[in-house]
Each structure stands twice: as structure tokens, then as C-alpha cells.
Amino acid sequence: MSGIFDDFRREFDKSENALVKIILINTVIFLALLLAKVVLTLGESGNAYVWLVDLFRLPASPNEFIYKPWTIITYFFTHEEIFHILFNMLFLYWFGRLVDEYLGAKRMVALYILGGIAGGLIYMGIYNLLPHFQAEVGASRMLGASAAAFSVAVGASTLLPNYTFNLIFLGPIRIKYIAFFYIILSLAQSIGPNAGGNLAHLGGALLGYVFIKLLQSGTDLGRPVYAIMGGWSNLFRRRPTMRVTYREKQVHRSATLYSSAAPSASVEIPDQDEIDAILDKISKSGYESLTKEEKQKLFRASQQK
Known part of the structure; x- marks a missing residue:
């Protein structure tokens, strides 16, 4: 068991594997909830498990969301069903590695987070603004990384529309057609039992498209996310040991203590x-x-x- 934790720690210590970290966070939360479900169910405390999961679910009701504002983030790191997390993580990995390779890890993370937030806002909006859904507001809650994964997928497809994936039984397919297929599928399922979740997929997809188009024109929507990531990284960065110089009778700290985090390696515009x-x-x-x-x-x- 200690070897598993050591492997996880080593992955999180690496600086250029943001995609793997996102997948690991989703996996750890899924396994923790699964273990909690088994323990609480055997202990005849099923209500406690429902309460626990509701701490992560995004509610459609604004009155409930006021007391759980963190759920606009936690919902897209949380899954309860094995096939739900499996599909989302595979989908995220296939497309996320392209964004990582071409635009860097921080933009892949920004696409994931902003897509998840956009999907959550769309979800809350349709349940409170469309008469067809208003009767279900109080009982509707959402979890899963589908909207965030759709944002990354559509972002990759907008950036590299003619890139091909070799699919089993189908052969090479351009990723723009794969993304288009899943958008149409989500739209077709928007009148089913999971209507809100499928419309949230479209919110994430729209964010991914807009993100790349604006980036290509020189506007980076991910700057607030980069700033938060930088502050979070600085918060947990190990500080250098103080050095005392008795000759000058004053304390010197390493200059790197006050320097900002080194920016990620940039690529100069080629000739x-x-x-x-x-x-x-x-x-x-x-x-x-x-x-x-x-x-x-x-x-x-x-x-x-």
C-alpha cells in the first residue's frame, strides 16, 4: 500500500504532468467515495453517504448553491459510477495530450477548469430559466467531469481539426468529426432524464471553442487560472534555509525567496x-x-x- 502512495506522490512532484494529476485527482476522489459507500452502507448509514456526496455535487437551486459555492469546482472532479469516470478520463486523456503538446500544460488545465465552470453555470441557468426544467430545480444536482472534458476535446479539435485518431473498426478519423459527433449526441439527449448534464456538456464545448479562437487572436482567457495556479504553487514551494553571516552581523535569505515563480519555458517566434x-x-x-x-x-x- 505504501508503494502506491509513493507512486502518487512522485507523480504530483513532477512539474510537467498536469494531465496525469487531473486524472489522479478524479481517480482518488472516486475511490474514496467508493470506499465510503461500502463502509457506510454496511454500517447502515446510507444517509451519511448521501450527505457526503452532496458536498461535492453541484445543485441546480441557487438557494442551495449559496451554502455550497465550492461545488462549482468539486463537481467536475467527482464521479460515482465506474463507466462514467472511465469514459471521461479516457476522453480527457486522448484530447488533453494534444493541448498539452501544442499549447502547454497550463492551458490544458485552464481549458479543463473553465470548461467545468462554464458547464456548471449553463446547468444552473437552464434549470432556473427554462420553464420545462423549473419544477425539478430543488431535486437536481450534477457531478462528473464531462463538461470539463468536452471543453478540452473541442479545444483540441478547434486547434487541430484535421488531426486523426485511429479508432478500432473505423480506422483514422479526424478529431473534428469525433467532437462534432459527441456534441450532436449530447444535444439529442438534452430532452432525456439527464437533460441538464447533457446541456452542461454543450456549455463546456462552447467554452473550449471560444478559448482557442480568442487565443489564436491574442487573448488568453486562462490568465486568471494561471495566476491562481502560480499563487497556489508559491504557497507550497519549499522555502530555502536562512543563512547567517556573522561577519556582517545580518541575516541573508536566498534571493530566490522573494522572486516570483519562474515562468514556464517559452517558445520564441521562429524565423x-x-x-x-x-x-x-x-x-x-x-x-x-x-x-x-x-x-x-x-x-x-x-x-x-
């Missing part, structure tokens, strides 16, 4: 020769042959046009 070399490599070997740095250089160059 035309570099662009031509990258394009030649794509024509010969395809997008998959590019390194992460080459992909980011190509994206930076496209923003300047």
Missing part, C-alpha cells in the same frame, strides 16, 4: 527558415513527427499572421 523546415517535416512525416517545441513554435508563428 521563416525554421517555419519552412517544420512544414517540410510535416509534409514528409506528418504532425506526429514534430517535437513538443516544434509544435509550439508552429502555433506561435500562426498567431503572428
Whole structure:
């Protein structure tokens, strides 16, 4: 058991695996709730389990949300059913790795978080504004990372619409068609028993599309998320040991104590020769042959046009 915890700790100590961290957080919460369900059910305390899960669920009722504002975040890290989390995490991994490779880890995280928030706001909005759903407001609550995963998927599809996935029995399919299929599927299911959840998917999808389009025009919607991530990282960064110099009779701290967190490695805008070399490599070997740095250089160059 200690080996499992050591593996988890090592993954969280790494700086460039944000996608894995998101998947691990979802998995840990799922397993913790599963264990709690077994223990509380055997102890004939089923009501306690419902109360526990409700701490994570996003309520449709504004009156309940006022007392649980954190649920606008926690709901898209929480699952109860094995196939729900399995599908969402696979969907997130397939598309999230593309965003990570081309735009970097912090933008992938921003897409996930902002998509989840957008999906939650859409969910609350439709249940309180559309007459068809208003009768169910008090009893409706949502959990699951579907809206956040849809945001990442549509973001990747907007960024790289002609990138292909090799699907079993279907062969190579462009990801824009995969994303479009799931958007239509969610829209078709918006009048079923999980109508609110499926419409929340569309809120996440819209956020992913807008995020990439604005980024390509020079506006980054993720800046508030980056600022919060930077502050959170600084809060838990190990501080350097104080050094005392008796000769000068004063205490010196390492200069890095007061410096801001080092920004992530940036990719300079390449010159035309570099662009031509990258394009030649794509024509010969395809997008998959590019390194992460080459992909980011190509994206930076496209923003300047």
C-alpha cells in the first residue's frame, strides 16, 4: 500500500504532468467515495453517504448553491459510477495530450477548469430559466467531469481539426468529426432524464471553442487560472534555509525567496527558415513527427499572421 502512495506522490512532484494529476485527482476522489459507500452502507448509514456526496455535487437551486459555492469546482472532479469516470478520463486523456503538446500544460488545465465552470453555470441557468426544467430545480444536482472534458476535446479539435485518431473498426478519423459527433449526441439527449448534464456538456464545448479562437487572436482567457495556479504553487514551494553571516552581523535569505515563480519555458517566434523546415517535416512525416517545441513554435508563428 505504501508503494502506491509513493507512486502518487512522485507523480504530483513532477512539474510537467498536469494531465496525469487531473486524472489522479478524479481517480482518488472516486475511490474514496467508493470506499465510503461500502463502509457506510454496511454500517447502515446510507444517509451519511448521501450527505457526503452532496458536498461535492453541484445543485441546480441557487438557494442551495449559496451554502455550497465550492461545488462549482468539486463537481467536475467527482464521479460515482465506474463507466462514467472511465469514459471521461479516457476522453480527457486522448484530447488533453494534444493541448498539452501544442499549447502547454497550463492551458490544458485552464481549458479543463473553465470548461467545468462554464458547464456548471449553463446547468444552473437552464434549470432556473427554462420553464420545462423549473419544477425539478430543488431535486437536481450534477457531478462528473464531462463538461470539463468536452471543453478540452473541442479545444483540441478547434486547434487541430484535421488531426486523426485511429479508432478500432473505423480506422483514422479526424478529431473534428469525433467532437462534432459527441456534441450532436449530447444535444439529442438534452430532452432525456439527464437533460441538464447533457446541456452542461454543450456549455463546456462552447467554452473550449471560444478559448482557442480568442487565443489564436491574442487573448488568453486562462490568465486568471494561471495566476491562481502560480499563487497556489508559491504557497507550497519549499522555502530555502536562512543563512547567517556573522561577519556582517545580518541575516541573508536566498534571493530566490522573494522572486516570483519562474515562468514556464517559452517558445520564441521562429524565423521563416525554421517555419519552412517544420512544414517540410510535416509534409514528409506528418504532425506526429514534430517535437513538443516544434509544435509550439508552429502555433506561435500562426498567431503572428
